[in-house]
Amino acid sequence: MQGTLIIRPFRANLKRDTEIFGKMDPFVIVKMGNQKQNTSVANEAGKTPVWNDVITYRKTYENVIDFEVWDYDQASKNDMIGQASFPIAQVEQTRQFQGAIPLMYKGKPAGELSVIIEFKPDGQPQGYPPQPQQFGIPGQPGYPPQQGYPPQQGYPPQQGYPPQQGYPPQQGYPPQQGYPPQPGYPPQPGYPPQPGYPHPQPGYPPQQIAVIQIKFNPNCHDCHGTGKVYKKGKQKYCKDCYKHAGICPKCGGTGYNQKKGKVCKCKK
Known part of the structure; x- marks a missing residue:
């Protein structure tokens, strides 16, 4: 990655x-x-x-x-x-x-x-850019005085529309007959009261960042718990300690074999 x-x-x-x-x-x-x-x-x-x-x-x-x-x-x-x-x-x-x-x-x-x-x-995705700091609510102490807008010029008076002729009165609808009363349904039995939780549930605790601790074998005679060995001046993974930690010793858990330049077989 x-x-x-x-x-x-x-x-x-x-x-x-x-x-x-x-x-x-x-x-x-x-x-x-x-x-x-x-x-x-x-x-x-x-x-x-x-x-x-x-x-x-x-x-x-x-x-x-x-x-x-x-x-x-x-x-x-x-x-x-x-x-x-x-x-x-x-x-x-x-x-x-x-x-x-x-x-x-x-x-x-x-x-x-x-x-x-x-x-x-x-x-x-990148986060939003920082917003400029505000000094308070307008009108409250600590807020800088706002500059007023210049006075606006009024619009010229508009010519009124001619008076509109009213619509002729509409004939009302005849009164409607109501629906006959409907027979009611028999009363339904209510659900029994549900038992509440024994105590109110506390809020979610603050989330901590999960950290995966990889523990190599501290008693390893080759790497002494560091996960690395040096052979002929070159650094290599300690195979026993990486297997002990549950990590592929060929790619170091990355899924990419850097030595061979291709995806590690442990990902297949």
């Missing part, structure tokens, strides 16, 4: 600290296919950084978003704090995800990254 992804990494709770003296300056790298963007650097935020960045990507046939949290070092090489992957199929149906994604570093937990991900598929 093609569309637009709006990604907001807004907070992290880190367990791993790469600094011996001072505090870390974390930032996030967001990757999807060949697209890559960075957030701003949270200077001296330590293990609890906060960001306010919005990253927008064009989604075609990609199926994974990769997150990497790094510590920015001005005088030396940046240090990786942790990384995580998020399957895009999780937001294709629900349209939105908000939650914490676990971070891993060399097979060990490194904390968690809180994100908001929205998906807008192609062809979705």
